[in-house]
Amino acid sequence: MSFDDPIDRRGTNSTKWDKMEMLYGVSPDDGLAMWTADSDYATAPCVIEAIHKAADHGVFGYSWDHPDYLAAVQWWMKNRHNWEIEQDWILTSQGLGNAIALSLDVWSEPDDGVVTFTPVYHEFAHKIAKTGRKLTECPLKREGDTYFLDLDDAQSRLTGNEKLLLWCSPQNPSGRVWTPEELRSVADFAKRNDLILVADEIHHDLVYAGNTFVPMDIAAPEARDRTVTLTASSKTFNIAGQRTGNMIIPDDTLRAAMKHRLNTLDYGAGSLAINMITAAYSPEGAEWVDEQLAHLEGNRQIFDQAINAIPGLKSLPLQSTYLAWVDFSGTGMTHDEVAARIRDVAKIAVSQGPSFGTGGETFQRFNLATQRSRVVEACERMRHAFSDLQ
Numbered sequence: 001m002s003f004d005d006p007i008d009r010r011g012t013n014s015t016k017w018d019k020m021e022m023l024y025g026v027s028p029d030d031g032l033a034m035w036t037a038d039s040d041y042a043t044a045p046c047v048i049e050a051i052h053k054a055a056d057h058g059v060f061g062y063s064w065d066h067p068d069y070l071a072a073v074q075w076w077m078k079n080r081h082n083w084e085i086e087q088d089w090i091l092t093s094q095g096l097g098n099a100i101a102l103s104l105d106v107w108s109e110p111d112d113g114v115v116t117f118t119p120v121y122h123e124f125a126h127k128i129a130k131t132g133r134k135l136t137e138c139p140l141k142r143e144g145d146t147y148f149l150d151l152d153d154a155q156s157r158l159t160g161n162e163k164l165l166l167w168c169s170p171q172n173p174s175g176r177v178w179t180p181e182e183l184r185s186v187a188d189f190a191k192r193n194d195l196i197l198v199a200d201e202i203h204h205d206l207v208y209a210g211n212t213f214v215p216m217d218i219a220a221p222e223a224r225d226r227t228v229t230l231t232a233s234s235k236t237f238n239i240a241g242q243r244t245g246n247m248i249i250p251d252d253t254l255r256a257a258m259k260h261r262l263n264t265l266d267y268g269a270g271s272l273a274i275n276m277i278t279a280a281y282s283p284e285g286a287e288w289v290d291e292q293l294a295h296l297e298g299n300r301q302i303f304d305q306a307i308n309a310i311p312g313l314k315s316l317p318l319q320s321t322y323l324a325w326v327d328f329s330g331t332g333m334t335h336d337e338v339a340a341r342i343r344d345v346a347k348i349a350v351s352q353g354p355s356f357g358t359g360g361e362t363f364q365r366f367n368l369a370t371q372r373s374r375v376v377e378a379c380e381r382m383r384h385a386f387s388d389l390q
Contacts, residue, residue: 003041003295004371009033016040016367020349031347032378037172037323039238039369043280044288047237050279054272063271072281073246077231080205080286083215089250091258092269095243096202097123099230102247104131104164106261107196107228107254113162115195117149118357121172124200125357128166136162139358140174145316147174149182151189158193165195170203170213173325173356173365175318177211180219187220187227196254198228202245205236205289207320208297217250224250228258235321236289237280238369242273296322299368299375306379311389313382322369323351329362331389338364346381 009017016033020026024035033040042048054060070087077083093099100123108114110132116124118137128135138154140147167186170177178186190197199216207213216227232245249255279285303324307315312331315324328338335354342348342364353363368375383390 003292004373005041006371006373007040007042009040024349025343026347026349031349032374032381033349034367034370034378035349035351035365037235037321037367037369038240039322039367040371040374041238041369043238043276044285046279046282046284046288047239047276050275051272054275060271063274066269066274066278069274069278072278073231076281076286077215077248081213081215081218083218085217085248086250089248089255091247091249091255091262092267093230093245093247093262094267095234095240096200096230096232096245097127098243099245099247100124100127100166100198100200101131102258102261103166103196103198103228103230104128104133106257107198108133108163111161112164113159115154115158115162115165115193116357117154117167119173119353119360119363120166120168120357121200122351122355122357124166124168133164134161137358142359145314147171147176149185151185154189155193162193162195165190165193165197167197167199167216169199169201169216170207170320172203172321173323173351173353173360173363174316175321175323175325177207177213177319180214183214183216183219187216187223190226191223195226196228197223197226198230200230202230202232202235203321204231206293206296206322208293208300208318211319213320217248226254227251228254233277233280237276237285239273239276239280242270242276244269244273244277295372296368299370299372300324302372303366303368303375303379307382310383310386313386322367324366324368326364326366327362328364331386335361341385342382345385346378348378348381 010028016036017028020033077085113134113136114128115136141150204213229248234240304315307313314327351365353360
């Protein structure tokens with residue numbers, strides 16, 4: 001199956017397509033869904049085969065102990081990220097959003113402060129607000145097309161009430177791949193301020209040639225006593241609907257606290273999701289991911305070339321992810337004016353830049369994990385929507 005094979009997701013209870021009119025005012029009948037971070041093509045054949053095998057068996061009763069699954073996660077981290085982990089470190093959550101919420105619940109209290117570096121994945125701020133914690137935003141510094149840390153500025157923004165740092169690596173929405181030196185500086189910042197460091201590394205498999213992703217645990221092993229790494233196969237293999245992720249916790253004390261919370265909630269992973277992820281984290285799955293990256297690289301080149309040809313628009317060069325981060329500040333328009341053109345003229349549903357916090361005010365995020373024809377169509381629509389600038 002090709003990444004360009006047409007698949008109609010409308011009418012399938014797809015959040016991305018069936019909810020976009022309610023959220024963004026773009027009808028799925030003639031609109032393009034380029035907002036939430038899932039992809040429009042089918043997952044890897046080895047994953048689909050695992051589901052067929054389970055369906056043919058026909059029994060979906062209680063299950064327990066999943067050594068093959070844990071071994072697959074362990075194999076994937078070693079072979080794709082050169083990260084050697086122990087099976088005992090792996091705890092399973094109901095997806096990464098749930099893992100973030102659990103981390104806030106276990107390692108902070110209501111009214112405690114939580115640090116983020118913005119612009120960043122909007123669910124960080126949403127989860128902080130929902131759990132009654134206080135957001136401490138530390139803006140990234142942009143130089144040209146690249147974001148950098150400004151830890152002196154970040155230090156000045158802390159109140160002393162912060163208990164936890166939510167860290168995004170690779171960075172969403174900018175696609176920045178952090179260097180080992182930068183990761184160590186973040187770990188040191190967390191240590192100086194006695195913060196639990198929760199590293200969301202969900203996009204770690206979607207890194208383009210010329211860039212190397214390094215897990216926080218490899219860059220800063222000395223910070224294991226405060227580091228929790230969140231990973232998932234969901235973005236990589238387009239199986240977010242299975243709501244399954246991992247919390248990889250080397251430290252015994254931190255892991256015991258999270259394990260206790262999971263036990264009190266009586267949480268256990270669903271067997272179908274476990275089967276899918278076990279199949280995904282395999283040599284066959286790895287080959288499919290490499291093919292997907294080649295497809296995404298082609299989409300990225302087409303999109304960047306078209307968008308950057310429109311005066312006033314700038315698509316920042318991605319080092320990772322399939323989420324293009326487009327700056328509209330050069331148009332001189334307000335956010336509402338830009339959003340109206342994209343919504344009403346281009347008829348594209350995109351993620352609104354301000355939702356990513358300070359630094360996102362002039363941006364919009366476009367999801368490129370779709371068929372190439374849709375990327376080409378989106379480029380044509382954007383040229384038309386901003387034709388008066390050309």
